[in-house]
Amino acid sequence: MITRIVYVSRSRLNGSPQDQERQTRRILASARTNNRRAHLTGALTFNEGFFAQALEGSVNDLAPIFERIRGDSRHSNMKILEHVQVEQRLFPTWSMAYVNTPTGQERHPLAHFAFESALTDGTAPEAEQLLRILRLNIMALSQPADGGAVQL
């Protein structure tokens, strides 16, 4: 069985949008290295002050890494939207896919996800909505050799 956790959190990154993007890429780089080793897969978004992440793997692999993520001071107010046991992964080829919405591109579907209210009241429906958006935006891509990011 695979455990899947989907959460949203408030970013504590400081600096210009470019600085924050650079810091997010550093998070992503270490996430990919660690996740590959632990057979974890998933997707991460960073959008105007919020993170959202889907993480999946065996419970033994996932639990210690998730505890590290939960304690990471680069974000706060983590709200777990979903914590489920499933038979199949949704992001089987991604050590950690990256989807972001550059400021100003309001027509992107992620721009319509209500991060703020998900942070207080989000549950399974918000998790499903997020997963749908993430998967739609990742579907058309195959994982590059460097596990590279995609900007939408």
Ligand SMILES: Cc1cc2nc3c(=O)[nH]c(=O)nc-3n(C[C@H](O)[C@H](O)[C@H](O)COP(=O)(O)O)c2cc1C
């Ligand atoms: C929003 C967010 C998402 C993260 N996702 C992951 C992840 O998927 N895998 C991971 O190992 N670390 C992730 N991290 C980083 C961990 O909190 C932690 O810094 C890292 O696992 C430490 O490993 P390192 O010393 O190899 O960098 C994330 C951090 C943040 C703020």
